[in-house]
Amino acid sequence: MLDRLPQPGSDPLWSLISAFRADPRPGRMDLVVGVYRDESGETPVPEAxxxxxxxxxxxxxxxxxxxxxxxxxxxxxxxxxxxxxxxxxxxxxxxxxxxxxxxxxxxxxxxxxxxxxxxxxxxxxxxxxxxxxxxxxxxxxxxxxxxxxxxxxxxxxxxxxxxxxxxxxxxxxxxxxxxxxxxxxxxxxxxxxxxxxxxxxxxxxxxxxxxxxxxxxxxxxxxxxxxxxxxxxxxxxxxxxxxxxxxxxxxxxxxxxxxxxxxxxxxxxxxxxxxxxxxxxxxxxxxxxxxxxxxxxPESWLREVDAMRARVNGLRSALGDALEAEGADPAFAGLRRQKGMFSLLPLGPEEMRRLREEFAIYGTDTGRINVAGLRHEQIAPLARALHAVSRIRTFARPSPAAPLQRQVELIG
Ligand SMILES: Cc1ncc(COP(=O)(O)O)c(C=O)c1O
Structure with missing residues (x-):
């Protein structure tokens, strides 16, 4: 029976997480895993x-x-x-x-x-x-x-x-x-x-x-x-x-x-x-x-959730500011206004691969990053890296048929 088992490919998220763990570079950033992290990089247990x-x-x-x-x-x-x-x-x-x-x-x-x-x-x-x-x-x-x-x-x-x-x-x-x-x-x-x-x-x-x-x-x-x-x-x-x-x-x-x-x-x-x-x-x-x-x-727990939300929103505006300071393309502006832990970068799989290989920054190939996984000290290097890999020629307005990840025309 076991020789007849289908062999599903390995989960792409877990492959990325394993690659991140094996990466020895000191400034590496894990923006793949979907957990909230605090400024020390830990996923805290709320006091409540x-x-x-x-x-x-x-x-x-x-x-x-x-x-x-x-x-x-x-x-x-x-x-x-x-x-x-x-x-x-x-x-x-x-x-x-x-x-x-x-x-x-x-x-x-x-x-x-x-x-x-x-x-x-x-x-x-x-x-x-x-x-x-x-x-x-x-x-x-x-x-x-x-x-x-x-x-x-x-x-x-x-x-x-x-x-x-x-x-x-x-x-x-x-x-x-x-x-x-x-x-x-x-x-x-x-x-x-x-x-x-x-x-x-x-x-x-x-x-x-x-x-x-x-x-x-x-x-x-x-x-x-x-x-x-x-x-x-x-x-x-x-x-x-x-x-x-x-x-x-x-x-x-x-x-x-x-x-x-x-x-x-x-x-x-x-x-x-x-x-x-x-x-x-x-x-x-x-x-x-x-x-x-x-x-x-729930009062004290609600205050803790408010603090987590404020931190994520703070990270979003700090990243928005840093990208603007870099002169990055306005297509990144969505990062500032989007909600919650995740955003999709206006980058394709090739740019996501460059982020990993050249800058030790790990997001998914679809461009997803977990903003709530960032620390403030990582914002400036992340903005520099995003600007560097996104040598974007045209930010076409989305055509009705184009899925989000494919809306951006990139020079390789
Ligand atoms: C949209 C969405 N639904 C469901 C889940 C699953 O949540 P849980 O970890 O509680 O199973 C997640 C977790 O990432 C999610 O993002």
């Missing part, structure tokens, strides 16, 4: 998490098996964090603890496939690298819509033009905030248009919320999602506590299903539990118990 962990250690609760749906207090806390304390929303929402945001996406994909095996999931191009494997694993079809900037804002016409091919019952995958990999988010009026578009056409929004708090603030980042929930009969939500609580390896997240009425969501719980039972049985308790503690009195 440490305190909650200490309290839990003190209480030493039993490690006996828990419910298939996970920690009930966590689920309730996550619903309030995502949807606000609005009884009309809460009454039509079912929440299930998941193995990180990834696990939530997979649970929801399995649920969609159980209900509508012929559904197509529409995801952004560029998009999160794991959306396609997660959605197609249970056999769903996968198509993309264009996501790019036009005149300093997301080009909604291109996005909705592509989504016109979606049919009722298809699923539209949206990033709740801080789009990975582009940092290009929907504005408030654009959320309104997308929400109305889905409602009018019977499309089901699936909102992936992996960075709540990193864009404009915990409440502001949920505003688009909440509008979608208020205006659409069925909405799916995949939420992650990896970034905003720093619980990456604790695998803490939630899958939420919002239906038209409390009766409409009645079959959701048993189905999700059956899917979980046939996969991992029940989710890990530790991260959820920490998050549940934090969500009861």
């Amino acid at each position: 998490v440490r305190r909650a962990e200490a309290r839990l250690a003190q209480a030493a609760p039993s490690k006996a098996y828990r419910a298939l749906s996970g920690n009930a207090a966590f689920n309730a806390g996550m619903v309030r964090l995502l949807l606000g304390d609005v009884p009309a929303r809460l009454a039509r929402t079912h929440a299930m603890q998941s193995v990180g945001g990834t696990g939530a996406l997979r649970l929801l994909a399995e649920m969609i496939a159980a209900a509508r095996p012929d559904a197509t999931v529409w995801s952004s191009d560029p998009g999160y690298i794991n959306h396609r494997p997660l959605m197609t694993a249970p056999g769903l079809r996968f198509e993309t819509y264009r996501l790019r900037e036009d005149d300093r804002a997301l080009d909604l016409d291109a996005m909705l033009d592509d989504l016109k091919a979606a049919v009722p019952g298809d699923v539209v995958l949206l990033h709740g905030c801080c789009h990975n990999p582009s940092g290009i988010d929907l504005s408030e009026p654009q959320w309104a248009e997308v929400s109305a578009f889905c409602a009018a056409r019977g499309l089901i929004p699936l909102v992936d919320m992996a960075y709540q708090g990193f864009g404009d603030g915990m409440e502001a980042d949920a505003a688009g999602l909440r509008r979608v929930v208020d205006e659409n009969p069925t909405v799916l939500i995949a939420a992650s506590c990896s970034k905003n609580m720093g619980l990456y390896c604790e695998r803490t997240g939630a899958a939420l299903v919002v239906g038209e009425s409390p009766a409409a969501i009645a079959p959701v719980g048993p189905l999700l539990e059956r899917i979980a039972r046939a996969s991992y049985s029940m989710p890990p308790e530790h991260g959820a118990a920490i998050a549940a503690e934090i969500l009861v009195a």
Whole structure:
């Protein structure tokens, strides 16, 4: 049997991370890994998490098996964090603890496939690298819509033009905030248009919320999602506590299903539990118990998230200033206004290779960098290197057909 196993190529991100680790150059920069780092280069454990962990250690609760749906207090806390304390929303929402945001996406994909095996999931191009494997694993079809900037804002016409091919019952995958990999988010009026578009056409929004708090603030980042929930009969939500609580390896997240009425969501719980039972049985308790503690009195945690967001925004403006001081092409200006941890550089694979080989700066071949992985002392050398590799001849305005990475004509 083993001789018949398919041999998937190695994961491109992990290959880059291994190459970075093997690179002996002192000024090397890892802008690949998707974790927040502080000024010392560490991925910190928030104080609120440490305190909650200490309290839990003190209480030493039993490690006996828990419910298939996970920690009930966590689920309730996550619903309030995502949807606000609005009884009309809460009454039509079912929440299930998941193995990180990834696990939530997979649970929801399995649920969609159980209900509508012929559904197509529409995801952004560029998009999160794991959306396609997660959605197609249970056999769903996968198509993309264009996501790019036009005149300093997301080009909604291109996005909705592509989504016109979606049919009722298809699923539209949206990033709740801080789009990975582009940092290009929907504005408030654009959320309104997308929400109305889905409602009018019977499309089901699936909102992936992996960075709540990193864009404009915990409440502001949920505003688009909440509008979608208020205006659409069925909405799916995949939420992650990896970034905003720093619980990456604790695998803490939630899958939420919002239906038209409390009766409409009645079959959701048993189905999700059956899917979980046939996969991992029940989710890990530790991260959820920490998050549940934090969500009861979230004030100090919210201040810590505010500080992380301020740091990322500070890095974005410092990099913008440094690029301007270098006289770099205005095509880099998006770095300053984009949201969250990631941006796509207006560079092709050849320039990304030069960044690695000549400057020991590691981003992905698609041009993605993790701005939240930078330290201030790295800003000036990064700006110099970006300017050096981007001997750009023409910054053509995006043509409707051109994906983001291919919009820039480069001299090799
Ligand atoms: C858009 C998006 N969705 C989901 C995830 C998965 O989150 P988790 O690590 O909680 O599984 C990530 C992580 O990078 C992400 O960027």
